[in-house]
Structure formats: structure tokens, C-alpha cells
Amino acid sequence: MRRSICYGLLLGLVWCADVTTTQAESLSLLQYGERNDFQLEVSGADRQWLAVKGSLRLGVNAPDNPPFDIVSNTGDYQGVTADIVGLIGKLLNLQVKVRRYPSRQAAIEALRRGEIDVLGSANTYDSAEKDLTLSQSYAVDHPALVTRTGETAVAAGELAGKRVAMLYHYLPPEQVQLAYPEAQLQLHESVQSAVSAVSFGKADVFLGDLLTANLFAHRISNLQLANFAALEPGAFALALRRDDERLHRLVNAAIEEISEEQRQEIIRRWGGGIIAPIGTALQFTKPEQAWMNRHPRIRVLFVESFVPLTFRNDEGQFRGIAADVLERISFRTGLVFDARPVVSIAEATRKIRNGEADMFAALSPSKAREEHFDFTRAYFSNPFVLVTRDTPEAPVSLEEMAGKRLAVTHGNELIGYLIKNHPKIQLVLIDNVGQILERVANGDVEGGVTNVIGARYIISRQYRDRLRIVTTIGSTPGHIAFAIDRGAKELRDILDKALLSIPPNELEDLTSLWSRDVVLEGSFWAAHRRTILSSMLAALLLLAATFVWIRRLREEIRRREEAERRLIDQIEFERVLIDGTPHPIYVRDHELRLVTCNQSYLNVFGVTREQVIGKTLCESTLGQMPEAPAFEAAYRQVMTSGEPLIRDNHLTLLNGQTIAIFHWMLPFRLGNGEMASVIAGWIDITERQRLLLEADDANRAKTTFLATMSHEIRTPLNAVIGMLELASKKAERGEYDRLTIDVASDAASHLLELIGDILDIAQVESGKLALSPERAQLGPLVESVVRVFDGLARQKHIGLQMELDPAADCDVLVDPLRFKQVISNLVGNAIKFTEEGAVRVTLRLCQPHSEYRQSVELLVEDSGIGIAEDEMLRLFRPFVQAASNQQHARNGSGLGLVICRNLSEMMGGSLTLSSTLGVGTIVRVRLAFDILPDLVTPKPGELDPIETPVRGLRVLVVDDYPANRLLLVQQLSFLGHQVVEAEDGRRGLNIWRTGHFDVVISDCNMPNMTGYEMTSLIRGEELNTGRKACLILGFTANAQIDEENRCRAAGMDGCMFKPTSLAQLSKRLGLARPIPQEIQRPSATLELIGLSDLERMSGGNVDAVKDLLDKLITTNRSDLLRLDELAAAGNNEGLRVLAHRVKGGALILKARHLEHCCEMLEEVKMESERHELDARIDNLREAILQLTDMLETYCAT
The missing domain is CATH 3.40.50.2300 (Response regulator)
Structure with missing residues (x-):
């Protein structure tokens, strides 16, 4: 997000610089390959109009858009468009004048105002302007993708999540987003900027026309031409005003006069190798050369829907692999190929045999077809596949096709293979390859044979989830070649020589680009687009003529208002951008002098603008900062590399305070690409870093706390379960062990105390557990813990011995819970890891420190498995257990010894461990306590007396x-x-x-x-x-x-x-x-619902009344269930019947409220609103519940 903010600020500054520069620059047209051997026939009126006009004003925009628009250092305008417009000027006898504008939009506005006549290198982006129109195209616009070398995912057409860089006026952004909805589109001011973004990793893909893409892919070593884009091919043309009809017509006539050979020559000149001529001229025999002289134009037939080999795009142009191969052959031979569509192979065969055409563009050779055609060398190979319906019962192999119908084209080379190897298949011969998949989808046949590329395309476009490719057919791929009349031997030899001259890698690159999905329009819009556009154009021209005079009158006013608005917007933008931003922002020039800064920058350092403007960091009063040299080095790095620098830094202010900042430095270039300055700023992240550290500390403390408490709760709970299990086993034998139950009860009480302490600890800061010392005797504390584990020891058939120093019965100041936790953990571990022998607990007094302080030593000895010496130190790390104890690892968390040692140290003592592997372990705890005067204390295990109330409540x-x-x-x-x-x-x-x-x-x-x-x-x-x-x-x-x-x-x-x-x-x-009972008597219930009458009727027999009311309570509960069922089913009639029945009981008890609710539900109408019905149902339910509660209370009295 920070990077996006920085880039937004940079683009905003660039825009500010752009809106102030609108003056056009005059350039000289530099044309290569001028021609004087052709002219355009025009009418007398047009000739006179052209003579008066005298010049053709061409508009272009900065920066360069190679290979179409290039400006040299001497001010010469050259490129593909320059050569085309130069020929147009020759044909129309007009002098070409070139004017260059700072942006595409400025050039479009100049065209609208009439400052220029035509706008060069126009495409779909410009045609979106409603008052502009395009001329005939002079170059094909194939959208292509360029990536860094080795980017295979983009080469496969996968752009989800990819950053796509594009010249901002190449294609409408919404068209690109429609084709790649999950891509992140980046618009750049120049092609150079967009391509550089890909080269330096700021973007993943460059989207541009094929000529431009190929040019830069050849120029920059780490870029590759990856794929055609999934966008409809377009065209490059000249943009004109819609009302300039005469010039539009003349320019179209001039472009049509430029031959295909001339256009291709220009493309070869500027295309960067996309259609590179061969190194040496092909050598033809005299008969072959004579034949080419007699037949300079070759009539080529193609099937329109044989994608990607041959097809027509939405502009009716012949495209595909065959078309590209023929273009290369044309370069090498000089032959011109006129493409003509046919519906089927049979139609092509007939026309070639009748002399109406010379060759067929794409056909698979076979013995049957060789009776009618000669075939050239194959220029494309692709496997044949079996296509069936996408259903579970459809066949998935040729073996399963036995007895079923298989569609295949006439003369296909696989027919003989199928007859020989699969004679049971019923072959259905089809003349049009496009009908094969249609027959399969309609169920006319069970399978079809076609090439894999065409099958994938048609299935993805027309038969997704209806057809599928199940297997390849044959062991060799199908070959595609040119089919020629058998009498045209010279043409076949010429084509073979040309094909041989195309390097295999070039031919492979050519076919691989077309081996991916091709997007064609097949909708009503594609079929009738020209008619629709023509109608719309006529309507728009009529509408424009109506308002043209209004626009001319208001144009001057609009210009003035627009200029004023831009000036105001620019001033306001700069003010908000610079001074309104709460974070420091500043700009340094190429000499690292401060050009401008906002008020936040001055406030942070506490300096005035005069103290820093026009000075480098080290020259100003800020030079005393220790980070100043490093910052200046960073500025120089950005100026030198042209790459942004964004990182976290520390900044020492003039008052000595050090803050953490998120520092960004961005390079700013002028329109000509020259590095001008560094735009920089920062965000203070000191508080954020502090909070992040506190959050990490708190999280670690929480994790440690939860792990510790889990271990501490589980250990005594295990002892409680063991004692209760032991008592249960004794009860099964008829033995009553009061002592075992008392021990379990005592342990449970201590566990409850532990849980209460956990709740208190939850309010303590992380890692700061506090002790709560109180008066206690150490002997009883140790004895109570040992008694808890006595049952567990007896279950394992090991001894549990206890030796207490008689002097340990003195009162000391100790936290009994923490002290017992230490003993409990140590005894529990000793029993856990002891399989035979005994565990011994010893408490003895040491030499007293003074009269008021006593040292004690607690020893827990076991005869268990012991611990290796190299593992004892590891045991005092959290969650670590000895390797020799792994059979018990699931029974503990590895926190016991850590907790014991920490608690011992908190109580001012120490814990040491000594052990011998296979012999046993001794844990020694040394503690010191304050001695307290003796008090009379209750005996352990004595129950609190229970106060018996004077009377029952x-x-x-x-x-x-x-x-x-x-x-x-x-x-x-x-x-x-x-x-x-x-x-x-x-x-x-x-x-x-x-x-x-x-x-x-x-x-x-x-x-x-x-x-x-x-x-x-x-x-x-x-x-x-x-x-x-x-x-x-x-x-x-x-x-x-x-x-x-x-x-x-x-x-x-x-x-x-x-x-x-x-x-x-x-x-x-x-x-x-x-x-007192008089305040609220149960008889009030009788009076409230009329039960006094029932008592009188029963002769005062209350029991009889209660029996009746018990039945009524049961009935009410049943009625409640029935009420919910009828309401859920929407049974209004059933609800009325139920309400009537409940009302009968309410009348007996004189329950007036229940009676009223029943009557309200009975009166409901079938057409009543649902919310009204639901409200009455809820009222009845509440009344039944209230009556039932009253009756239950009465019966319980």
C-alpha cells in the first residue's frame, strides 16, 4: 500500500507538469524508400481542392512510439507511419507538415480544433472518440505479450494476478480488463517506460502491438515475445475528423493505392525482425522465373473456420498460420497471394481443377487427395484426435467405437488406417471439417476425427461441457501443406524452395504463437458490425451538423474556462499535495539541493524554509544529523539507478530524539527521459514498532502462561482420578474407604483453589507471577500432597515413603499453593518414571539462619529409570523431556521441572538434580522461610460445621x-x-x-x-x-x-x-x-384463575382438584406442541379448531386472558396478513404457558 501511495504521488507530480505544457513542436518528415513511379487518379474538383490545400498536417504525440513514431535528435520524424504518410503526400501532391504534441489527448484536441488534418498511428483507442473516424488501415495491429525470459505461465496465457504494463493510449483499458479480469493493469506514459517496467521486475507483462513487442524483445536481452494476447486483432490507421469527408475519401484512396508489397517492405524495414527477409536471394531456374513473371499474383483458397490454420477476422482479412507462412514466402519470392474463402474442401478442389484458383492454403496430404493435388513440403504438424460427447457413456477409445459412427473428412489420410485396424467402425465421410464437431454434438455420429488445435478452439468456444478430446489417433502426426493443381509443377517447386529457406526455428516460433487460443467474434455484432456502424455514423453526422454552429460559438468561451479551471486545479492540487499532507514530503534536484518541501518537513526538524531550501542536506543545519551522509548517498543511488528506494530508517532529530521512519525516495524523469529530481518523504512508525514489540511480548507471555497452567491443573487432577478409581474398585469388593474419599475431596478442594488462583493470575502482566505468602506448617503441606499420590503409587505397586522432621511443624510464612505445586510436580514425576522400588519424600530442617528465619531441604528420591548426564541440562528448557523417557512423553508437556525451578527461585531458594541412568534420581530443593509465632490451627481434613436454619425456607x-x-x-x-x-x-x-x-x-x-x-x-x-x-x-x-x-x-x-x-x-x-404467608397466599392463584369454584365443587377435596389440574397441565403441554406444528404447516383451519378446544378448558377455569386469546385466533381470516396471524399465535402460546405455570405452582403447594 505504501508503494502505491508513493507511485500515486509521483504520477500526480508528472500530471502537474504535463497540464502546463500544451505547445506543439514542428518536426521534419524523414521518409525512407520514396517512390515516384506511381500516381493517384483524382477528379478535377478534388485536384483543385488539393491544390488549394497545399499541405497535409500530420499530428503525432510525445514520447516516441517505435517503430511507428520515432523522433531523432535532429528533430526528424520517422518510422512506419512517417513512411506511409510520406507516400500519401506523394500520391495527393501535398507537402507533409508534422506537429508533435506533449500527449495523445492534446493531439486529439488539436485534431478537433483543426490545427492538424490527420493523427498518425491511430487504432481502437482513438476510434472511441465520437467525433473522430479512422482511415483505411495501413498495418495490422496484433496485440501481443512480452515477458521476462522464462516466464512460462504468461506464455500459456495465464495472467491472473499479473501486473500488465501498457501504453495508456494503446487500447481502451476496459477492453483489456474484459479480456483479463484478474490482471492488474498499469498504464504508462511511453512504450519505453512500460517495457522497462517488465525488464526491471516492476511489472510482469507488456501488452502492445506485435511490431512494437517484437522490436523491444529483440533489443532487450532479458525479454521474450511470449504470446498473442486474447484480444481481437485491430489495425493502425490515420484518425480524421468525421466532418472532413473529402480528405477522408482521398486519404483512403491513397492508402489503397499503396501496394501490399510496399507496405510489407516498410514493415520489414522497421519491424525489428518480426518479418525478416532471408539473408541471400533464392535461386530459381529459368522456367521457374519465367513462370513467376507470367503469374505475379497467386489465387489462394482457404476455409474460413479452420482455426488457427486459416480463418477470417472480423474485418474480413485472411489470417492464421497459413497466412503468416505465405507472407514470408511473399517476401522471399515477390509473389502476391490473393486469398479467397471457400466453404468446403470439395469446393476448393472443383475451383482449382477448373482453373479458378491456383492453390489451397491448408490441407493434409493423403493418397486419395494426391489424385487431384500436388502437395508442397509440410509447414505444420499436429496430431489427429478423437472427439466424443462429454458424457459418462461416450466412448473413450477407437476400440469402444466398434459398431459406432465416426465422422472424418473426405480424403483424410487416416481413412485407410481406420479401415485396416478398426474395420467395425462405421465411417461417415464429411466434406467440411467444421461440420464434424457439429455432427458429434447433435448426436448424428458418436465420434469425430480432427486436428487437436482446431478441436480445442471450437470446443472451448461452442461446445464447452458438451464435447471432449479423448485420445490421439495413429502413431504419426498429421501434416499440413499447400495443395496445388497437379499441372503447376513450377509453383510447387517455388513454394518448396521458399519453405526450405525459412529457418526451422522461425517456422516453429511462428506456429507456436498460433498454437494457443485464438479469439474470434462469431456473434451477430461481428456479422453486421459494418452495417450497424455505418448507420450509427450517419446518425451521428446528422446530429453533429445540428449542433456544430453552437459549438463554434461556445468554443472560445470553453477554452478560456478550461484554462482557468486547469490553473485553479493545479494550484489547489499542489497546495493539498504539499502542505496538506500530514507526513513530511520534499523534492531534491539532481545536485541534491532541496527544491521544495511541505510544512510537516519543517515542523519535524524545527527549522524555517530559508534554512534548508536550495541547500544539500550536509550544507544546511540538518547536516549535523548522524544519518545525513547515508541519506545523501541514498539520493545519489536513486538518481544514478533510476530505481525507487523504499526502506525503514532511523532518524535523529536536532533535539536528539531518534524516531523510526518508513522512508521512500522516488526518481522523477522529464518527458525526454532525463533524470530531474528525487521525490521523497517518510511516515513516522515509531509508535507502530513499539506496539508491535509489546504485542509480541504479550503473545509469548500468554502462550507460556497457558502451557504452564495446563500442566499444573492436569497433575493434581490425575491424582484425584487415581484415588477415585481406587475407591471405586474397593466399593466393588464391598469395602468402604473413607480415607481415600477424604484424600480425593481434599485434592479436589486444592484443585479448586488452583483454578481460583489462575483467574487471579490472568490479570497479572505477562511473566510476573506474584507469590501470596500466608501462615502455614510445612509438615502438613507435604503430608497432604503425599496422601494424594498414595493411591497412584499403590496402583503401580511401588512404595511411597515420607520422612518429616518433627521440627517442621512450626508456623512459617509461605505460599502454600506454590509450595505444594513444587512437591506435587516432583512426586508426580518420580512416580511416573518409577516402575519398581519406591519413591521417598524427605523434609528436614537445616541450620537456621537466625531466630526468625529457617532453612529447609526437601528431597524427592526415586528408583526409576534415571536420566543420562548429557540430558539433565536440557530438562530445564520448556517442553523438553529426556530421550530415555519418551515412552511417557505423551503424559506430560515437559514443563514440570521448569515450573518447579522457577517457583523455587521465586521463593528465594534453589532446585538441583542428580541422577544415574538405570539407578534413579534425586531432586533437592533448598528454601528459607520466615518463622512465625505458634497459633492454634484446625486439624487437617476437619469439615466446616453446617449451620442448620431455625425453620425451612x-x-x-x-x-x-x-x-x-x-x-x-x-x-x-x-x-x-x-x-x-x-x-x-x-x-x-x-x-x-x-x-x-x-x-x-x-x-x-x-x-x-x-x-x-x-x-x-x-x-x-x-x-x-x-x-x-x-x-x-x-x-x-x-x-x-x-x-x-x-x-x-x-x-x-x-x-x-x-x-x-x-x-x-x-x-x-x-x-x-x-x-409471612399472609403477604402472598397460594389462594391468590385460585382467585386469579377461578380455582375456588373447583374446590367448592369437589367439597374441599384439594387432592381431587390437583389430580384434575395435573391432567390439564399435561393437556396444555400437548396443545403447545400441536400449536407449533400447525403454525409451521400454515394450517389456519387446524389453528381455529385447536383454539376452540383450548377455550373450553379456559371457560372451566375462568382464565379470562386465555379465553380472549383463543377467541382472537378463532376469528382470524384465511386472507389475513401473516404477521397478524403470527402475533395471535404468540399471544395464545404465552397465555397457555402462563396458565400452566400457575397450575404447577398451585399443585406444588
Whole structure:
């Protein structure tokens, strides 16, 4: 993106320079090969008009466009167009005057204004101008591609993602983008600039006409002529004003008078080898020379659709491999070949035998055809292939064609081969090669024989996904040669000599260019384009005549306004470009003196414009910068090489501050290619680099943190699983091991503490874990860890021994979690790598440092596999394990010893390792702790007392996760409370509205309605109705401080974190006080929905009423499912029937709201809007849910 910005600025400056230069330059026409032996017959009126006119003013534009437009250092105009226009001037008896304009658009405007008569080297780009027209063409425009040598992908026509450089006025950009939609088009001011971009790697492909492409491919050693472009060939002509009809007609007549031989001579002169003449003249016999004198023009027949050998382009010209070969033969023999199209080979045979033609351009020799023709040497070879329909059942070989029809042209050399080797194939002889694939596609035959090039082209254009090439036929390729009447022996010998004179590599290059896809127009537009264009031209001329006088009156005003607008735009552009840019921009001339700069440049250095303008970097006050010599060397490099220099630099300002910059320096050339100055600037990237380094550090810290925590959680969890598995196995034998369960419970509690600490650590900066020392005894800490691993050791049938110094029971200041992590990692590793023997853990006190500080030594010894000496140092690197331990590699991450050593060092100690391979390992940890006075502490493993409430509470539990909900319900029931449960916030709110609850415990995040939303609604209704507030507690697994803040903000009285113990739950509920029953009685539900009548009808038998309501609840749930099914199916009649049935139950219960919703749905019409029907269905669904919640609450009371 930066490079694009820099190039945009450069092109903007170039444009500024261009818009100020519009003055034309007069040149002298230098014509090669003048002819005086021909003249043009014109009428008397035209002759008199030409005499009065006297001169032909030719307009060209800068810079040069070789080989068409070339200006020498002496001001002479030469090239292909110069030679053609010189001949036109001779034919019309007009003096040619040449005027050169700074740009193509300026030359076009000059033609419009009448300053010039014709514009040279015009093509499709110029014909797009509606008030201009083109003359007859004087050269063919074959779009071609030039690449760096060895670029095979572009040579195959693959330009997706490629940078395509093109002269800005060669072809309309939209036409190129249509042919190559995925290419990146670059427009250049000159051909030289575009070709250089490819040569120096700034572009991948040059797109230009064949003459220009070949010229530069021969001039520059690292370029090659790669391929024809996938664009329609055009023509070069002269552009004239549409209203200059007489001159247009005379110029066309003069161009037609120029013979093909003369045109080819000019092309050879300037073409750079594209049609190079042979080194020495061919030697012909006297009979052959006499024959050529009698037959200077040869009539050649060709089939129009035999692509790429012979075809006609959209201008009706004869093109293809055969046409190019005939051009070379014409150069070598002087013969002129007149091409005439035919429909079929049979028509060509008849015309040649009748003397209406001399030869056929492309035909494959065979014994049958040799009865009618003589054949020259072959100039092209191509395999014959079998084409079938692109279906699974279509044959894929000649063997599978047995009994099927195969289309082949009359006289094809393969007919004998097919009859001999595949006699069961039914041959269908076709006269026109173009009809073969049509017959196959229509199903008239099952297969067809044709050459591979023609088959690929026609299939890709007309029968894609309908036909396919399945195999080649025969062991030798088919040859293409010229077919000649058998009586014209001299013509055959002449053609053979000419073909032999063409070097094989030249002939191969020629055919290879045509061996790729050729694009032809085959649409209605191609067939009728001339008629359509003629009609449009007539209409446009009529319209132009109507408005011409208006334009002439307004022309002078328009010119003045345009000049003023350009001047204003230029001034504004320079102002915004230079001073409006927030980044420093400056320009230095070829002597490296500062020409101009913007205000940002001055502000960065804190200097004035007078201190730096007109001075080099070292001459100005900026010369004291240490980078000044390097910057001046970089400027000289850009001026010398002409290549941009873009890189990151450091810049020391005058105040001593150093900043990082993205520095770009671009060369600027004048219109004549001379290097003029360096345009440069920079962007301050100091902050970006700092943020990038911080982001990298944070990412590394995050990765280390996650890996560490994963390892630390997994190790105690493995011990817990082992203890529980051991307890389970004992239970299967009928043994109850309370000690094992207590150890597992203790380990799980410690694991929960570890997870809580992980959440705290997540808020610490990367790599800065802090210790949390507290009062603890080292002996119990070690004992608790050893007990966790006791079950795992017994599973492996190894001993786990512990020796504690009795003096270790003193209280010290230690982080118990980190201390136990060290022990847990070391003991876990020892058990993991010990298969027999025992693991011994020893804690002993060392000589005290002082009265208040004590040193301890922890040893973990095992009789495991041991560690080689050369591997012990590697073990203290992250994610590294000993090679001898690879059988256990999948059980660990290689972080254990690293974590232990880091934690030991954080606690002010050290960790050392000694091991003997095959004997065992000893890990020694030395630590020092502050000694604290003794306090009375609870015994390890003692459970917290559970507070029993004075009386049971009514508790509403709301949780969407069934397992959590069931656990909490059973815990509350165990504590003696009455519990009602709900699966989401909406249902919980409805139950609370119809019931009486002392406590509501709700999950915070649930579908349909969250715990926060439900709490806010409950608190709102309590406030509006005067209902006494109940205790509401949040219940979440997100154990963060801000989570409790969110709960209180929503109106909750507190927050509990999952998991919670009975003691914690009892302590929380101890804050609740029963709400008197009179405030909210269950009988309110009876009155709300009319259940009091049911109780009276049942004689006060509440159980009978509840049985009835249970059935009604089941019916309501079934009705809800049925309602959703009918709504999804769009069954309006079924919805009305269902609403009527539900209304019956609502009438019994006097549920007025439900009754109203049923009536609204019953009244819906078939033609009602869908959104109205959906609204009534939703109302009924909500009313049924609300009634069901009320009934469930009543039944639970």
C-alpha cells in the first residue's frame, strides 16, 4: 500500500507538469524508400481542392512510439507511419507538415480544433472518440505479450494476478480488463517506460502491438515475445475528423493505392525482425522465373473456420498460420497471394481443377487427395484426435467405437488406417471439417476425427461441457501443406524452395504463437458490425451538423474556462499535495539541493524554509544529523539507478530524539527521459514498532502462561482420578474407604483453589507471577500432597515413603499453593518414571539462619529409570523431556521441572538434580522461610460445621443446566428447605409471580431470559406492588470479582460461585428470613384463575382438584406442541379448531386472558396478513404457558 501511495504521488507530480505544457513542436518528415513511379487518379474538383490545400498536417504525440513514431535528435520524424504518410503526400501532391504534441489527448484536441488534418498511428483507442473516424488501415495491429525470459505461465496465457504494463493510449483499458479480469493493469506514459517496467521486475507483462513487442524483445536481452494476447486483432490507421469527408475519401484512396508489397517492405524495414527477409536471394531456374513473371499474383483458397490454420477476422482479412507462412514466402519470392474463402474442401478442389484458383492454403496430404493435388513440403504438424460427447457413456477409445459412427473428412489420410485396424467402425465421410464437431454434438455420429488445435478452439468456444478430446489417433502426426493443381509443377517447386529457406526455428516460433487460443467474434455484432456502424455514423453526422454552429460559438468561451479551471486545479492540487499532507514530503534536484518541501518537513526538524531550501542536506543545519551522509548517498543511488528506494530508517532529530521512519525516495524523469529530481518523504512508525514489540511480548507471555497452567491443573487432577478409581474398585469388593474419599475431596478442594488462583493470575502482566505468602506448617503441606499420590503409587505397586522432621511443624510464612505445586510436580514425576522400588519424600530442617528465619531441604528420591548426564541440562528448557523417557512423553508437556525451578527461585531458594541412568534420581530443593509465632490451627481434613436454619425456607431455583439444578435442589432439600425449580428466567419469573418464596437462587446466563433480567423484573414488581423483597442470590461459574458487581447491579443480594459446599450454602441462606404467608397466599392463584369454584365443587377435596389440574397441565403441554406444528404447516383451519378446544378448558377455569386469546385466533381470516396471524399465535402460546405455570405452582403447594 505504501508503494502505491508513493507511485500515486509521483504520477500526480508528472500530471502537474504535463497540464502546463500544451505547445506543439514542428518536426521534419524523414521518409525512407520514396517512390515516384506511381500516381493517384483524382477528379478535377478534388485536384483543385488539393491544390488549394497545399499541405497535409500530420499530428503525432510525445514520447516516441517505435517503430511507428520515432523522433531523432535532429528533430526528424520517422518510422512506419512517417513512411506511409510520406507516400500519401506523394500520391495527393501535398507537402507533409508534422506537429508533435506533449500527449495523445492534446493531439486529439488539436485534431478537433483543426490545427492538424490527420493523427498518425491511430487504432481502437482513438476510434472511441465520437467525433473522430479512422482511415483505411495501413498495418495490422496484433496485440501481443512480452515477458521476462522464462516466464512460462504468461506464455500459456495465464495472467491472473499479473501486473500488465501498457501504453495508456494503446487500447481502451476496459477492453483489456474484459479480456483479463484478474490482471492488474498499469498504464504508462511511453512504450519505453512500460517495457522497462517488465525488464526491471516492476511489472510482469507488456501488452502492445506485435511490431512494437517484437522490436523491444529483440533489443532487450532479458525479454521474450511470449504470446498473442486474447484480444481481437485491430489495425493502425490515420484518425480524421468525421466532418472532413473529402480528405477522408482521398486519404483512403491513397492508402489503397499503396501496394501490399510496399507496405510489407516498410514493415520489414522497421519491424525489428518480426518479418525478416532471408539473408541471400533464392535461386530459381529459368522456367521457374519465367513462370513467376507470367503469374505475379497467386489465387489462394482457404476455409474460413479452420482455426488457427486459416480463418477470417472480423474485418474480413485472411489470417492464421497459413497466412503468416505465405507472407514470408511473399517476401522471399515477390509473389502476391490473393486469398479467397471457400466453404468446403470439395469446393476448393472443383475451383482449382477448373482453373479458378491456383492453390489451397491448408490441407493434409493423403493418397486419395494426391489424385487431384500436388502437395508442397509440410509447414505444420499436429496430431489427429478423437472427439466424443462429454458424457459418462461416450466412448473413450477407437476400440469402444466398434459398431459406432465416426465422422472424418473426405480424403483424410487416416481413412485407410481406420479401415485396416478398426474395420467395425462405421465411417461417415464429411466434406467440411467444421461440420464434424457439429455432427458429434447433435448426436448424428458418436465420434469425430480432427486436428487437436482446431478441436480445442471450437470446443472451448461452442461446445464447452458438451464435447471432449479423448485420445490421439495413429502413431504419426498429421501434416499440413499447400495443395496445388497437379499441372503447376513450377509453383510447387517455388513454394518448396521458399519453405526450405525459412529457418526451422522461425517456422516453429511462428506456429507456436498460433498454437494457443485464438479469439474470434462469431456473434451477430461481428456479422453486421459494418452495417450497424455505418448507420450509427450517419446518425451521428446528422446530429453533429445540428449542433456544430453552437459549438463554434461556445468554443472560445470553453477554452478560456478550461484554462482557468486547469490553473485553479493545479494550484489547489499542489497546495493539498504539499502542505496538506500530514507526513513530511520534499523534492531534491539532481545536485541534491532541496527544491521544495511541505510544512510537516519543517515542523519535524524545527527549522524555517530559508534554512534548508536550495541547500544539500550536509550544507544546511540538518547536516549535523548522524544519518545525513547515508541519506545523501541514498539520493545519489536513486538518481544514478533510476530505481525507487523504499526502506525503514532511523532518524535523529536536532533535539536528539531518534524516531523510526518508513522512508521512500522516488526518481522523477522529464518527458525526454532525463533524470530531474528525487521525490521523497517518510511516515513516522515509531509508535507502530513499539506496539508491535509489546504485542509480541504479550503473545509469548500468554502462550507460556497457558502451557504452564495446563500442566499444573492436569497433575493434581490425575491424582484425584487415581484415588477415585481406587475407591471405586474397593466399593466393588464391598469395602468402604473413607480415607481415600477424604484424600480425593481434599485434592479436589486444592484443585479448586488452583483454578481460583489462575483467574487471579490472568490479570497479572505477562511473566510476573506474584507469590501470596500466608501462615502455614510445612509438615502438613507435604503430608497432604503425599496422601494424594498414595493411591497412584499403590496402583503401580511401588512404595511411597515420607520422612518429616518433627521440627517442621512450626508456623512459617509461605505460599502454600506454590509450595505444594513444587512437591506435587516432583512426586508426580518420580512416580511416573518409577516402575519398581519406591519413591521417598524427605523434609528436614537445616541450620537456621537466625531466630526468625529457617532453612529447609526437601528431597524427592526415586528408583526409576534415571536420566543420562548429557540430558539433565536440557530438562530445564520448556517442553523438553529426556530421550530415555519418551515412552511417557505423551503424559506430560515437559514443563514440570521448569515450573518447579522457577517457583523455587521465586521463593528465594534453589532446585538441583542428580541422577544415574538405570539407578534413579534425586531432586533437592533448598528454601528459607520466615518463622512465625505458634497459633492454634484446625486439624487437617476437619469439615466446616453446617449451620442448620431455625425453620425451612421456600426456595426458587432457576438454572438451565439440569445437572446443576438437580444438585442444588438436593443440597437445599438436605438442608430442610422446600424447593421449586425452573429451567429459564422467563419460567422462573412466572412461578415467582404466582407463588411465595423466601429465596430465589438463579444462574446468571440462561436462554430466553438471563438471571440479571429476571432479577430486575422481580425487583421492579416488588417495588410497584409493595411486596416484601425476597433474598436473591446469583449462582455462576465465572468466579471473577466483577461478576459479583454485575449481580448486585441487577438487584441481587449476593453471588455464589460454582461449585458450592453445603456449609457455604447454609451460611448464605442464614441471611434469609421467612416472609409471612399472609403477604402472598397460594389462594391468590385460585382467585386469579377461578380455582375456588373447583374446590367448592369437589367439597374441599384439594387432592381431587390437583389430580384434575395435573391432567390439564399435561393437556396444555400437548396443545403447545400441536400449536407449533400447525403454525409451521400454515394450517389456519387446524389453528381455529385447536383454539376452540383450548377455550373450553379456559371457560372451566375462568382464565379470562386465555379465553380472549383463543377467541382472537378463532376469528382470524384465511386472507389475513401473516404477521397478524403470527402475533395471535404468540399471544395464545404465552397465555397457555402462563396458565400452566400457575397450575404447577398451585399443585406444588
